[in-house]
Amino acid sequence: MNILIVDDDRTNLFIMAAIVRRLDDAEPVTMESPLDAVEWLRGNEPDLILLDQMMPDMDGIELLRHIRDDARLDTVPVVMITANTAVDIRVRALDEGCSDFLTKPVVVPEVQARLRNLLALRHSRALLRDRAALLAAEVERVTAALQRQGEELVNRLSRAAEYRDPETGAHIERMALYSKLVAEAAGCGGAFAQELMKAAPMHDIGKIAIPDMILLKPGRLSPEEMTVMRQHAAIGHRILADSPIPLLRLAAEIALSHHEKFDGSGYPNGLAGSDIPLSGRIVAIADVFDALTSTRPYKRSWKLEEARAYMVEHRGRHFDPALLDAFLSRWEDVCRIHHENAEELSELAPEAVHH
Structure with a gap:
């Protein structure tokens, strides 16, 4: 010394x-x-x-x-x-x-x-x-390992959900990228946008509990079938909730809230405005836009401009106005994400979208 x-x-x-x-x-x-x-x-x-x-x-x-x-x-x-x-x-x-x-x-x-x-x-x-x-380094190491485990679990659960859900892996990738884009455009911060992109693919994990006759049905669902379909939001939340992994807790929040609407007419809890978690309001925009522009068993894909018009029409009703404006302010990036991750899309006239 x-x-x-x-x-x-x-x-x-x-x-x-x-x-x-x-x-x-x-x-x-x-x-x-x-x-x-x-x-x-x-x-x-x-x-x-x-x-x-x-x-x-x-x-x-x-x-x-x-x-x-x-x-x-x-x-x-x-x-x-x-x-x-x-x-x-x-x-x-x-x-x-x-x-x-x-x-x-x-x-x-x-x-x-x-x-x-x-x-x-x-x-x-x-x-x-x-x-x-040493303790700080160990905490950092364990936290990073827990984060990696969470990401791995999210990826595997998302993969499992793809086997039952007619929505393809390309849809999941696009809507995750759209979610990140909205968060960034709205000034939410890079860290939150990154976590949102990782958690968003779990938004419909609850659909693994929905019967095939409803989940894969072409055409409109009956009121009774729609009631069963809407249970997937709460089921997804139950699957993911109370996890010690922050990423899964965020995914649980998204699963429960991404079908809420800004005017309070959504489900499962009829939340309105800022009572809807920010993550749910963002993913609602990403999910609906990609659903509109994607092929489903019950619909053909919409053209991008048709989908944009629908989103604007439902501004303040279905979608948070400020977040939708942020999304549309990055329209060139939206189009790029759509085309870079495109499937075989058949663009015909708009038809009903069932969420």
């Missing part, structure tokens, strides 16, 4: 350096000028500092002030060596962050005992700091 000794008296420097060398695992660094010490401390971090109180150019208290102004050195023990026994000097030094005092002439056993105690304290603090860093 390095001990910096600053004293303008060479004899004192020699004596204190000799005392330090008699300690286990301690090496002295000696300096006669406090100005040289300030320069040396800019690039070095000793384990303990011994300062003479009376020095030219800069006294010990002023040097102590420089030391404590450096955040790197705020926990380094500093011992003031002084022949002045005045209380006010000691109080000033303590106010500036002095750790201990030695009075001249020094008593060697006392010096050794005080330095050992302070070095032991320094060592303990270093261990705590290292342990805290």
Whole structure:
């Protein structure tokens, strides 16, 4: 452990350096000028500092002030060596962050005992700091692993849902990209937009519980069938809710809320306006737009401009006006996502869309 000794008296420097060398695992660094010490401390971090109180150019208290102004050195023990026994000097030094005092002439056993105690304290603090860093790194590692597990689970559940849902993997990819685009355009922040893109594919996971005769039925559903179909929102939420994985909790929120409508006429809870979670309001736009422009067993795909007109017509009714405006403000990107992830789409006249 390095001990910096600053004293303008060479004899004192020699004596204190000799005392330090008699300690286990301690090496002295000696300096006669406090100005040289300030320069040396800019690039070095000793384990303990011994300062003479009376020095030219800069006294010990002023040097102590420089030391404590450096955040790197705020926990380094500093011992003031002084022949002045005045209380006010000691109080000033303590106010500036002095750790201990030695009075001249020094008593060697006392010096050794005080330095050992302070070095032991320094060592303990270093261990705590290292342990805290290790714990922080471990927490970060576990959190990242949990995030990866969540993403893997979302991907696998989405894949499983594709086997039952007529909506293709291309639909899931497009609506996830649309969701991210809306979040970014609305100023929600990159981190949220990224998480939304990962969670959005789980929006209809509840459809795995819907009978094939309803899920795969071509044409309109009867009122009774529609009642069964609409249960998928609550079922999806039950599948995903209460997970320790944040990504799955976000997916659960989306599953439950993406069929709510801005005017309160949606399902399953009839929420309106800002009572609908932001994630659900965003995914509603992405999901409906892609449903309109995709082929389904019960409908043909709509042209992009026809779908746009439908979305504008339902602004403030089905869709959050501000979020829909954000979506439409990025129309070129919307078209790019649609074409880069296109399926074999057959564009005919608009037909009813069943959600």
